[in-house]
Amino acid sequence: MFPILTNSLITCPIVKKGEYNYFVHPITDGIPDIDPGLLREIAVGMIRLLDLADVKYIVTAEAMGIPIATALSLMTDIPVNIIRKRRYNLPGECDVCQVTGYSKGEMYINGICPGDRVVIVDDVISTGGTMNGIIAALESIGADIVDIGFVIKKGNPTLSRPYSYLVSIEVTDSVRVVDQTS
Numbered sequence: 001m002f003p004i005l006t007n008s009l010i011t012c013p014i015v016k017k018g019e020y021n022y023f024v025h026p027i028t029d030g031i032p033d034i035d036p037g038l039l040r041e042i043a044v045g046m047i048r049l050l051d052l053a054d055v056k057y058i059v060t061a062e063a064m065g066i067p068i069a070t071a072l073s074l075m076t077d078i079p080v081n082i083i084r085k086r087r088y089n090l091p092g093e094c095d096v097c098q099v100t101g102y103s104k105g106e107m108y109i110n111g112i113c114p115g116d117r118v119v120i121v122d123d124v125i126s127t128g129g130t131m132n133g134i135i136a137a138l139e140s141i142g143a144d145i146v147d148i149g150f151v152i153k154k155g156n157p158t159l160s161r162p163y164s165y166l167v168s169i170e171v172t173d174s175v176r177v178v179d180q181t182s
């Protein structure tokens, strides 16, 4: 179903971040490069996956959600709203607490209003810490979260809302693709 994505995953390197097996891949790291054919395959798959009707923003997290959200935006004409790792101190800025398997930090939402219909996309979900933080922050704003989609699901994370993904992987000393959307 996603031959370029699948092949690039099973051949990608793994590095250790403490005890965490971190896979290094074009879509999640931009390394070694982002092939346009891979990005197109993903964008077409995500558009099939997601409910994008009457959506005001495709919301994504800096940094590696940006290429995916941009590709979707070009194909749908829906603007992108980027959750940034930098604080701007603008009126209404909303803090997101981000905890991953290897890091902890803050992110910041600007420009989303109560009632805005949004779809959230990201490159990968692993512990779910990032997305659960984003969901809580968007709920506190009063945004209407219509759908949530990932290119890659790593392991078996739990989210406070339903979500979908293109491929599911297990990572040990290599990547194994265990499932994909049909």
Ligand SMILES: O=P(O)(O)OC[C@H]1O[C@H](OP(=O)(O)OP(=O)(O)O)[C@H](O)[C@@H]1O
Pocket: 028, 029, 061, 062, 063, 064, 065, 099, 100, 101, 103, 122, 123, 124, 125, 126, 127, 128, 129, 130, 131, 157
């Ligand atoms: O499910 P989780 O365990 O929270 O991991 C998922 C998050 O990890 C990556 O972001 P990262 O913070 O590494 O930033 P980057 O996009 O700048 O590489 C990825 O883009 C997700 O946002």
Ligand SMILES: Nc1nc2[nH]cnc2c(=O)[nH]1
Pocket: 021, 022, 023, 024, 025, 028, 029, 100, 101, 124, 125, 126, 127, 154
């Ligand atoms: N590139 C990359 N990003 C991640 N985000 C959460 N886990 C991972 C991982 O294993 N690799």
